Amino acid sequence: MDVKNQVPDTLLEAAQFFSSPDISLAFVARLRWPDGVVTCPRCEAAEATFLSTRRLWKCRSCKKQFSAKVGTIFEDSPIPLEKWLPALWLVVNCKNGISSYELGRALGVSQHTAWFMGHRLRLAVQAGGFRMLSGEVEVDETYIGGKARFMHKDKRAEKITGTGGMGKAAVMGLLERHGEDGHSRVKAKVVPNVRRKTLAPAVREQVVAGSELFTDALPSYNEPAEDYTHQVIDHAESYAKGKIHTNGLENFWSLLKRRLKGTYVSVEPFHLFRYLDEQVFRFNSRKMTDGLRFLRAAAGIIGKRLTYSELTGAEVTGT
Numbered sequence: 161m162d163v164k165n166q167v168p169d170t171l172l173e174a175a176q177f178f179s180s181p182d183i184s185l186a187f188v189a190r191l192r193w194p195d196g197v198v199t200c201p202r203c204e205a206a207e208a209t210f211l212s213t214r215r216l217w218k219c220r221s222c223k224k225q226f227s228a229k230v231g232t233i234f235e236d237s238p239i240p241l242e243k244w245l246p247a248l249w250l251v252v253n254c255k256n257g258i259s260s261y262e263l264g265r266a267l268g269v270s271q272h273t274a275w276f277m278g279h280r281l282r283l284a285v286q287a288g289g290f291r292m293l294s295g296e297v298e299v300d301e302t303y304i305g306g307k308a309r310f311m312h313k314d315k316r317a318e319k320i321t322g323t324g325g326m327g328k329a330a331v332m333g334l335l336e337r338h339g340e341d342g343h344s345r346v347k348a349k350v351v352p353n354v355r356r357k358t359l360a361p362a363v364r365e366q367v368v369a370g371s372e373l374f375t376d377a378l379p380s381y382n383e384p385a386e387d388y389t390h391q392v393i394d395h396a397e398s399y400a401k402g403k404i405h406t407n408g409l410e411n412f413w414s415l416l417k418r419r420l421k422g423t424y425v426s427v428e429p430f431h432l433f434r435y436l437d438e439q440v441f442r443f444n445s446r447k448m449t450d451g452l453r454f455l456r457a458a459a460g461i462i463g464k465r466l467t468y469s470e471l472t473g474a475e476v477t478g479t
Contacts, residue, residue, distance in 0.1 A: 167451045167452075167454065167455050168249075168451060168454075169449060169450060169451040170450065171246075171249065171250070171253070171450075174245070174246055174249045174454070175246055178241070178242055178245040178246055179242060180242070181215065181240065181241070181242055184240070184241035184242050184244075184245055185215055185228055185241060187241075187245065187458075188228045188229070188232070188234070188241055188245075188461075189228045191458055191459065191461065191462060192228050192231065192232065192462060198210075198217055200217075200219035200221065200222060200224065200226060201226055201230045201231050202219070202222055202224050202226070203219060203221050203222040203224075205219055205220070205221035205222065207219060207220040207221050208220065208226075211225070215227070228241075229241075231462060231463060232461045232462055232463075232464070233280045233281070233283055233284050233461045233464050233465065233466060234280075234461065235465055236467075237280075239269065239273070239277065243267045243268075243269065244277070245458075246266075246267065247263060247267055247274075247277055247278075247281060248281050248284065248454065248457055248458060248461075249450075249454050250263060250266065251263075251278060251281045251282070251285075251438065251457075252281075252285060252438075252441065252442065252445075252453050252454055252457045253450045253453060253454060255442075256418070256419055256422060256423050257419045257423040257424065257435075257438065257439075258278075258423065259423050259424060259425070260272075260274040260275035260278055261274070263277065263278060276468060276471065279431070279434055279466060279471055280466050281457075282434040282435070282437055282438045283434070283437075283460075283464050283466045284457055284458070284460040284461045284464060285437055285438060285441035285457050285460055286437045286441075286460065286464075287347070287437065287440060287441070292366055292367060292368050293334055293335075293336040293345075293347065293366055293367050293368065293371070294336065294367070294368040294371045295336060295337065295338065295371060295372065296336070296337040296338065296371070296372045296374065296403070297334060297335065297336050297337070297367050297371050297372065297373055297374065298333075298334070298335040298337070298374045298375070298405075298406045298407075298408050298409045299332070299333070299334050299335075299359075299363060299367075299373060299374070299375045299381060299406070299409075300332075300333055300335075300375065300376060300406040300409040300410065300413070301330060301331065301332050301333070301351075301354045301359070301378070302330075302331050302333070302413045302417075303328035303329065303330055303331070304328055304329045304331055304416075304417070304420065304427075304429075304432060305327060305328030305329055305429075329350055329429045329432050330350070330351050330352070330353055330354050331348060331349070331350055331351065331432075331436065332348065332349060332351045332354070332358075332359060332362060333346060333347070333348040333409045333412060333413070334346065334347045334348070334362075334363070334366050334367065334409075335347075335408045335409045335412065337408060341447065343446075343447050344408055345443075345444045346408075346409070346412050346440055346443055346444060347366055347440065348412070348416075348436050348439075348440050349362075349433065349436070350429075350432055350433045350436065354378065354380055355380055356379065356380040356382075356383050358380070359378075359380040359381065360380065360381070360383040360384045363381070363384045363388075364384050364387065367388065369387045369388065370387075370388065370389075371388055371389070372388065372389045372391065373388040373389065373390045373391070374391055374392075374393065374403075374404055374405065374406055375390070375391075375392055375393075375406065376392065376393055376394070376395055376406055377392055377393070377394045377395070377396070391404045392404075393405050393406060412439075412443060415439065415443070416436070416439045419435075419439060420435060430473070441457065
């Protein structure tokens, strides 16, 4: 199967296209072994025989059997590829995201299973290696967390012990205006705090020296300013002075929080970075067609693994 020429363009086409176990297997196999040579994931020998009755390969060298799921985010999952691939389509192409309850109903699986699937699929769209930002770059920070007025008084007393972002997760964002394709692209990550020792190294690591840097008046950005053309907008006075603003990132924060509050409702802080990866991917690929966005996400399924114990922290706590 020619992956490039046979990627569906709509949800209806995707559901029909991947309803066939043979087509779903061929699609993943083509991603797994793009040169058409199936190699054993254990001994790396290119001597495999396809067992059509089981949809598995058997290595003639080490005599072990393996599936196309080995070495992907689907490894050890009893969920068939006919459900995994439409699930990936929904996660990356639903503009406002898709909750585990909705995903479970769409696929015919439990909410618990859909929640685990969703997090594995978010791992596939994790950016990984990404070139540094340059040109005109906005840098801003925000806080993610529940509002005090919606909390039970006991929970509010436990979490809200100060003002501002106290009790919330801090997130740092960097946005490059007018990227290679003419559209802005963003990077974002959860940070322990917004102090200078945290934000300054992150700016130097992600932004090419000599670039124009646009930030708000937070003092934490003053240290790396000597390496850039640094211009500051004081939000106490105005939100924009010509091109001096952080409105691009403010828009991204608005989209992110709308999805977290409207679709996912309640996100634990230790899972926040996964939802952040999903939103960054969707934002950076917003000008693509649904089919191309799906194909880019599908390319990220290789070489990644997320077990349930890793996701829930069982390996750390020993439970």
